[in-house]
C-alpha cells in the first residue's frame with residue numbers, strides 16, 4: 001500500500017470562526033460574496049470585523065459564474081483595486097470560484113487574455129496574483145480546499161477549468177453558522193454535490209488510502225445527516241456535521257479530482273439547466289454500477305459503506321436520493337435513452353471522465 005497526499009490550505013473550522021477574518025486576511029481586502037449576503041447582514045459583519053481594511057465589495061455573484069459577467073468584474077477589479085492585498089470569498093462555490101478567477105491577473109489587464117490561456121489547456125504562470133481566503137456558506141463544493149474553479153460560458157455552451165498553484169486558497173474558514181440561512185432546495189443540492197465528490201474520489205484512478213479515509217467518512221456522514229437536515233434546517237449541530245462532511249469530501253477529491261458523474265453533469269447543467277449538485281448526483285446509482293467489479297481495492301472501499309451486494313447498494317443510493325426529492329433517471333430530466341448513452345460515452349472521454357476506473361479512455 002502506498003499513498004501521496006498534498007493539500008496546502010490552512011483550515012479553520014468551527015461555529016463563530018468568521019470572527020477570525022481580520023487576523024487571517026492580510027492588508028487591504030476585497031470581499032467577493034453572493035447577493036443575499038447584504039440582506040443577511042453578512043457584509044456589515046465583515047465590514048465591522050475588517051473596518052477600513054475592507055476596500056471593495058463585489059456582491060453580484062450569480063450561480064455558476066459566467067465569463068460574460070466575469071469579464072467586466074475582473075477588469076474593473078484589477079484596474080480599480082489592483083493594489084489590494086488579499087481577497088476574501090464568502091459564499092457558495094460560485095462566489096469562491098469567482099474569487100479564484102479574480103485573484104489571477106493578466107499582463108494586459110484583459111480578461112480575455114486569461115480565457116485564451118485557459119482555452120489553450122497549457123500550463124502558465126500568471127502575471128500577478130493575490131492570496132485568497134475562502135469561507136464557504138454552503139456545505140457542498142469543497143472549493144475552499146481545492147485549487148479548481150469552474151467558469152461557465154453559457155453562450156458558447158462550454159466551461160473552463162482554472163487550476164494554478166496560486167488558486168489553492170491560503171486559508172479555508174469554515175463557520176457552519178453561515179450555513180443556517182441556506183434554503184432547503186440549495187441545502188439538498190449542495191449536500192449531494194459533496195456526496196458526489198466523495199464517491200467520485202473512490203471510483204477514481206487517482207484514489208489512495210488517504211483520500212479513501214476522507215471519502216468514506218464523508219459518505220457515511222452525508223447518508224445519515226442530509227435527510228435529517230432537510231427536515232430541520234435551523235439545527236446548528238446538523239449544519240456543523242454537513243459542513244464537516246463537505247470539507248472531508250473536498251479534502252478527498254482535492255487529491256483525486258472528480259470523475260464520470262461530474263463529467264456528465266457539465267452537459268446536464270449547460271444543456272438542461274440542472275443545478276450543479278443535482279446534475280452531479282442523480283447518476284450516482286448508475287455510475288456505482290459501472291464502477292463495481294472493475295478493481296478489487298476500489299470494490300473493498302465501496303463495500304465499507306454499502307456492503308457486499310451491488311443491487312442493494314444501488315437501491316440504497318436510489319432510495320436516499322428519492323427521499324430527498326431527487327429523480328435518478330435521465331428520462332426524468334427529458335433525456336432519451338439514446339441521448340443518455342451518447343452523453344455517457346462522451347463524458348467517459350472528457351478530462352474528468354478519464355479519471356473514472358471504468359473508462360476505457362484512461
Ligand SMILES: NC(=O)c1ccc[n+]([C@@H]2O[C@H](COP(=O)([O-])OP(=O)(O)OC[C@H]3O[C@@H](n4cnc5c(N)ncnc54)[C@H](O)[C@@H]3O)[C@@H](O)[C@H]2O)c1
Nearest residue numbers: 034063064092093094137138141143146148149150181182
Ligand atoms: N471549485 C470546485 O472545486 C468546485 C466544486 C464543485 C462545484 N463548484 C462550482 O460551484 C458552483 C456551485 O456552488 P454552490 O453549490 O455552493 O452554490 P452557489 O454558490 O451557486 O449558491 C447557490 C445559491 O445559494 C445562495 N446562497 C449561498 N449561500 C447562502 C446562504 N448562506 N444563505 C442563503 N443563500 C445562500 C446563492 O446566492 C445562490 O443563489 C458551481 O458553479 C460549480 O461549478 C466548484
